[in-house]
Amino acid sequence: MLKIKLITIYKYLLLGIIALTFLFSGFIQYFIGVSSTLYTLGLTAYAGLLIVFDILLRRKVIVNRFIFVYLFLIIIITVSAVINKSGLLKLLLYLNFALIPLFTSYLMKLNNVLKVDLKKTLSNVFLTTALIQLPIILIQKYGYNFLIGLSRANQKIASVDFMFGSFAVKADHALGFFLIMYMLSLIFKKRSGENPKWFYFLIAYISITILIMESNLTKLVLFGVISFYFYLWSYKKIGVLGIVVLFLMAVLGFNLMIKSSFIGNEIYQILNRFSPEDSYKAVTRGYEKRPQVVVYQLNYEPFKWIGNGPYDYYDIIKGEFKKTIHFSQIIWFYNDIGIIGLLVALMAALLIVKSLNLRRESMMVLLMIMLLYLFMSNLFGDISMMLSLMLLSNKEG
Structure with a gap:
């Protein structure tokens, strides 16, 4: 009887962290003024307490490859901090x-072990989260001049960073990642033989939401996901003609992409400004792109085995970047904890994808998506992005 009550408490605590992550983080940070760093630390501690609660309840610890990989990453971070004298706080x-990835991966595994009966409730929470984003970002988009005066956030927010929905302040990539994961969960259900309610409406609704928001990375991923699964459907239905359809879609999509000022500029940068010389000029003169930062690091800085120490690339104490404001998980990890830490982090990403029991082609799609977000954002440092992967757990057997 006591165990049943404790599991019930666990369920409510789990729902609490999901609500605080997806539904209320933007409101709390924007209108109350809780800093993004403090809020993230609070949610991480919350997740850790959930795990401690389960260990005390069952007197068991889930041990798998995740634990060892993340413990190895913790050791590398610690060693880098000691060698570079980064300081205890950093x-x-x-x-x-x-x-964050350790706790969220543990919770996903724990839900399967406990057989927590929250499928319907979580489905409703995630559906609500997906549906409310469009009206919220429309309000944010057209009400910026009014709403910015109500901000109590501890950071400046430009209009291009204002469409973060109900997610954390300026977390448009996190919102986009969640929407992509929700779309994939619907597609996976469809492919496994289920018939999700409002399937085509939700696919269209989420697509419109993504196209309105400012995350160009998410728009690219959206195009890739729809193209890939439409191709699989076409090939299954009409055989070789599906390949022709894919080719035509790829040509059309490429033409549309290069006509976009943002994407066209990115393609131009990759094709024409990727040399070490041009990358050096871009970084030193302040107009660099992320690929140029990587080229610069590899050609004009010492090779980093263990890195320059935690928060060397971005000094979190001073709130200042060392050289360039363009960052991502991959760039930060290579600079701060070196190639060893980066490879371990990439291994962790692979294990996360493999743990979701997806079909081979879907696993490859998700891995590519995660690599893109690792290159464009701090995926491992955003608990909402990591918890979004719960949407895909056991959805495509």
């Missing part, structure tokens, strides 16, 4: 990049 804050 070390403790940087450990969040290992603890």
